[in-house]
Amino acid sequence: xxxxxxxxxxxxxxxxxxxxxxxxxxxxxxxxxxxxxxxxxxxxxxxxxxxxxxxxxxxxxxxxxxxxxxxxxxxxxxxxxxxxxxxxxxxxxxxxxxxxxxxxxxxxxxxxxxxxxxxxxxxxxxxxxxxxxxxxxxxxxxxxxxxxxxxxxxxxxxxxxxxxxxxxxxxxxxxxxxxxxxxxxxxxxxxxxxxxxxxxxxxxxxxxxxxxxxxxxxxxxxxxxxxxxxxxxxxxxxxxxxxxxxxxxxxxxxxxxxxxxxxxxxxxxxxxxxxxxxxxxxxxxxxxxxxxxxxxxxxxxxxxxxxxxxxxx
Numbered sequence: 001x002x003x004x005x006x007x008x009x010x011x012x013x014x015x016x017x018x019x020x021x022x023x024x025x026x027x028x029x030x031x032x033x034x035x036x037x038x039x040x041x042x043x044x045x046x047x048x049x050x051x052x053x054x055x056x057x058x059x060x061x062x063x064x065x066x067x068x069x070x071x072x073x074x075x076x077x078x079x080x081x082x083x084x085x086x087x088x089x090x091x092x093x094x095x096x097x098x099x100x101x102x103x104x105x106x107x108x109x110x111x112x113x114x115x116x117x118x119x120x121x122x123x124x125x126x127x128x129x130x131x132x133x134x135x136x137x138x139x140x141x142x143x144x145x146x147x148x149x150x151x152x153x154x155x156x157x158x159x160x161x162x163x164x165x166x167x168x169x170x171x172x173x174x175x176x177x178x179x180x181x182x183x184x185x186x187x188x189x190x191x192x193x194x195x196x197x198x199x200x201x202x203x204x205x206x207x208x209x210x211x212x213x214x215x216x217x218x219x220x221x222x223x224x225x226x227x228x229x230x231x232x233x234x235x236x237x238x239x240x241x242x243x244x245x246x247x248x249x250x251x252x253x254x255x256x257x258x259x260x261x262x263x264x265x266x267x268x269x270x271x272x273x274x275x276x277x278x279x280x281x282x283x284x285x286x287x288x289x290x291x292x293x294x295x296x297x298x299x300x301x302x303x304x305x306x307x308x309x310x311x312x313x
Contacts, residue, residue, distance in 0.1 A: 013065035028195035031099030
């Protein structure tokens with residue numbers, strides 16, 4: 001198999017690039033493995049940057065293996081070893097999809113683990129390290145690799161992380177210097193991003209108008225005090241939490257049940273049938289929201305005073 005090492009390297013590169021292109025064109029950070037997102041949070045990388053870096057690394061390694069397989073045997077082998085470790089963790093965790101091809105295509109981690117194992121085995125059996133030393137990549141190759149590294153920032157639409165406006169005011173102009181034009185009323189971002197990350201723990205201590213919540217819901221339509229529950233209808237943790245809230249005594253502040261709509265949601269797969277009484281709101285269905293649900297957010301006098309993840313481990 002040694003004489004076919006370059007062929008195996010290029011085939012592995014094509015497989016790697018297939019997943020990278022799906023994530024580049026249709027993916028969101030929600031598709032990344034939980035262990036990757038957890039590691040990124042540990043080094044203070046947000047989910048958006050984590051996705052872009054992951055795609056950039058896969059594109060650079062894949063294209064390098066296609067153009068200069070002798071140079072790429074080590075990084076692509078290490079890449080598949082990392083994949084194996086992540087997929088094994090997902091199999092043991094019972095995940096339904098590996099997210100390798102974005103949210104549009106569901107691939108069980110067991111299946112992807114088997115495929116990647118075959119790819120890795122072929123790479124190792126071909127002993128690419130026995131090939132003659134590779135020449136340094138020329139300028140055209142370097143330029144192509146730089147373009148691949150920049151592709152996630154060029155192709156993936158920018159996300160939105162700060163409110164467009166801090167308040168929703170009437171269209172009546174305010175008299176006085178600097179107030180000859182009315183402030184813009186609240187509206188959803190335009191165009192809508194492909195995905196958006198929600199971090200309720202970072203909202204604590206902030207007025208609601210200055211949080212991510214003000215991007216996706218009109219803050220002036222919220223009551224001064226409220227217990228906001230962020231949930232998904234297909235989330236088992238949300239089902240349990242909402243049932244517990246429904247059975248508990250009604251708190252002095254009203255509930256706002258803020259639903260994240262997922263692709264494929266239907267009455268057939270809905271789990272959250274028992275819910276407390278409250279105001280029902282929905283986030284825009286066209287945006288994939290990166291957040292593990294459920295979350296409880298406490299709003300007092302239009303300020304966020306508490307945010308707790310109610311996800312059971």
